[in-house]
Amino acid sequence: MNNTRVLLAKRPEGLPSPDCFILHESRAPSLAPGTVRCKTDFLSIDPYMRSVIGGNHMGQTVEVGGVIPGEAVATIIESDNSDWPVGLQVRCKTGWQSISDHQTAELSRIPQGLTQPSLALSILGMPGLTAFAGLTSLAKVGAGDTILIPAAIGGVGAMAGQLCRLAGAKTIGISSGPDKCKIATHKLGYTHCIDRLHGDIAEQLQAVAPEGIDVYFDLVGDPILTIAAQQLALNGRVILCGLIQDYNGQIKTMGPPPGLWIGKRATVMGLVVYDFEHQREAFERGYTPLVEQGLIQGNESIYQGLAQAPQAFCDMMNGAALGKVIIAV
């Protein structure tokens, strides 16, 4: 059985380019006892991978020549464990390849009743859980709050904006270009969306939130982090979650000086989604029906075929993708 894999050809410097990756065909070995073999259906492409392939993301790395890691929805095609039968669709860390073998402990079921399986990687997957953990457990967003979400239509942002809207908050997104801003306001229901490519971000923010912002969910680092901090309302909350600009290695976010946090009486919280695995089941159970009923919209940018994964990754990292990036393998 042939396995198509995407390997790291070289570590990127700055914005990644497709030539950092190379497609490779190999033969899959025979299946080890007790394990299962999966065929990748949908592969999730996420910003944190930029630091993994750069050499370090919270201890996780990949060497040049190694398979790029990643999570996917996959179908079991061979099984040596009757609890995980052939034909079952699961979520697992396949990496960027068409075939992967797993211990059953590495598999999880996708949410019950989900019509569109790829959503288990986006709105109902790790990005959705990230938004849920940050806004529900940490920031405790509620009616009356004004919240700012950069990368508004991305994997985390799309769920974050909709969770806040459902909570009764005024939601302000930041995105790049009129098409993406229109997705934010028309599809995802943001109250406003600031186009970071047209006009001064700070001035636009001041115009739509003159009373300041109560919650800022940082996914990008500076310069937007510092702008948001300057326009934070007194007693504002800030979730620090991602640093996409830093992942590209173009800047080193220092954030605002502590004196600004003091003046704002801010509460600043670091979020790592891996800490919230215990909330995943409740999250999926609560939100799958809302997604199925169309009360929460998925927003995926689906690329066809594993060969497109490098380009899809690069589009995401330079802001060209129109939603959570998924590869239909």
Next chain:
Amino acid sequence: MNNTRVLLAKRPEGLPSPDCFILHESRAPSLAPGTVRCKTDFLSIDPYMRSVIGGNHMGQTVEVGGVIPGEAVATIIESDNSDWPVGLQVRCKTGWQSISDHQTAELSRIPQGLTQPSLALSILGMPGLTAFAGLTSLAKVGAGDTILIPAAIGGVGAMAGQLCRLAGAKTIGISSGPDKCKIATHKLGYTHCIDRLHGDIAEQLQAVAPEGIDVYFDLVGDPILTIAAQQLALNGRVILCGLIQDYNGQIKTMGPPPGLWIGKRATVMGLVVYDFEHQREAFERGYTPLVEQGLIQGNESIYQGLAQAPQAFCDMMNGAALGKVIIAV
């Protein structure tokens, strides 16, 4: 009636020196209707004044030629309001002068049952309330926590260390030189005190708190803020409260990069004591008996006479003072 006043002679650059101040004698005008006249007994000298005389502290400033602002314990010597009789000792913002006139709304009573009135400016005053608000309301310090307090024997630090000790926490102070470290451990009951003038701070901290610190109460800014952040335990809490190094204008604290807060899953909270005025009465009622019974020690460095105020202020700002700086006027 003559009034001795300390005026701002020039704005300091870097560490302040006594020649930034000038002593001045004037005649007090006659008392306005409804007001009271106070004779300053004990004057509080605090680090935030460095930014006030530098030109800005949260909107508060003083012009060259103006009286240096400050809080004091004072005795009413003339009164046009029977609720505030002559002879009553009160707390009010006299500024650095021997005589001051006040609207009665500007006066507050000193804690009942307090034998040593100057403590109403230190351990039971604004510095004590700062420690109480930060550690009780914000950081919620409890048994099992390891807490790090820089400026360990200063106005805020002395109370912070003792509150944490009473809460059952392991308390680690940072101070300068063996004499001050001995005050921290022998008088104030710190578990350990790191001498920042002898040896590497980070290495010493690692040695006494190998498991990391749960709470850091920042009073000083960088470089200690960043060292503390690096040695924070997972889910650690950080209270941002003061930036004494920045007040001197020698450095501009940037703090650790946000990526470090994320990795630590930190909660970072800005504290301004003025927000906790509503807790003052409960704080005084709860802690005055502990002070009177010797369960909490005051640690004041008392200078004699208003003419010593400039030197006392400079000693405090360069770390030479052995406790909360008070002027016995």
